[in-house]
Amino acid sequence: MDTEPLTKLDPAYATVMRIEGTLTVLPFLIAALVMGVAGALPAPWTWAPMIVPLLVALVMVLLIPMKRYRSRGYHISDDRLRVVKGVMFHADTVVPFSRVQHLDVEQGPLERAFGISRLILHTAGTHNSSVTLPGLRHADAVAMREEIRQHVKRESL
Structure with a gap:
């Protein structure tokens, strides 16, 4: 853990x-x-x-x-993103950046009005092939997307 x-x-x-x-x-x-x-x-x-x-x-x-x-949070390190969520059913997901296929930053109308976004990491595979991290400041979500994209780009070289 x-x-x-x-x-x-x-x-x-x-x-x-x-x-x-x-x-x-x-x-x-x-x-x-x-x-x-x-x-x-x-x-x-x-x-x-x-x-x-x-x-x-x-x-x-x-x-x-x-x-x-209160039950949600995340931790970003040099090589992975950890997303924790769940009130009744707890989920602790770790996404190694080497598995990331592509990244999205999305906003619905309410999220846009409050300046927050969802960061979505799409990974290889079929089961749980995407991990969503909601509730990020829009600027933070974009910065995290770029940071992860740079890491993925370095790994693919």
Whole structure:
């Protein structure tokens, strides 16, 4: 097991995950609100359909993103990248730069708005042939891509 200290992801990544969680539960909250307002249940239970979706929303917006954020990290060395993730199922992936085929830096609309990116390392092979490191400052992701690309270029000479 690797023992080097992990670099934490950008805090904006937790905010992006919170927004994504909000967008996921929003249709269910609206549906529950409509059921409550429409009077689908008798008088004392009118707001009962809101309780469970509201609790799920609180967990998905407040608790899960923070746990996911705290459980992720990475370490880059001269010859490899280590990516650690997982709340319930822990994954510790080490990618030797000699196995890297190509590199991508991607941003979705929310990531772009918060200035963060995902670094994706595509490796040789079929099983787990790509490793994604989300939640990096865009400039850091681009710098890491260039650093890894230079290493891969040196190895191929």
